[in-house]
Amino acid sequence: MPNLKNITRTCVFCRKKFEQKELIRLVFKDNDLILFNYHGRSFYFCNSCSTKILGEMKKKEYKRLDNILKKECKGNQDYVTKLKEILTYVR
Ligand SMILES: [Zn+2]
Numbered sequence: 715m716p717n718l719k720n721i722t723r724t725c726v727f728c729r730k731k732f733e734q735k736e737l738i739r740l741v742f743k744d745n746d747l748i749l750f751n752y753h754g755r756s757f758y759f760c761n762s763c764s765t766k767i768l769g770e771m772k773k774k775e776y777k778r779l780d781n782i783l784k785k786e787c788k789g790n791q792d793y794v795t796k797l798k799e800i801l802t803y804v805r
Contacts, residue, residue, distance in 0.1 A: 725760035726782050727767070732760050738804060740797070742787040747796045749804065757786045764801045767794075 722731040737758040739750035750756045759767070767779065776794065783793035 723758045725763055726757045726786065727759055727763040727779060730760065736761065738764055738801065740800065745789070747787060747793050747800065749800060764805065768798060768801055
């Protein structure tokens with residue numbers, strides 16, 4: 715039996731593995747980036763990355779985050795701003 719308490723997921727930004735409960739889970743649904751609501755394909759950010767995202771990101775990091783989100787959301791909107799709104803709300 716797998717131990718369900720220790721499922722690990724990868725943070726899309728730093729690529730490190732964490733227990734699911736330590737991560738902020740997001741989903742892209744109906745053309746919008748939202749907190750995970752049990753539908754759709756989700757992806758994760760760890761706490762230290764969300765702190766970084768809400769703080770000062772280097773231009774290179776911002777660009778990389780933008781690319782990750784555009785890939786995950788399969789779109790071309792300003793998801794970084796939306797992500798910051800969500801992270802501000804959940805923390
Ligand atoms: Zn991370």
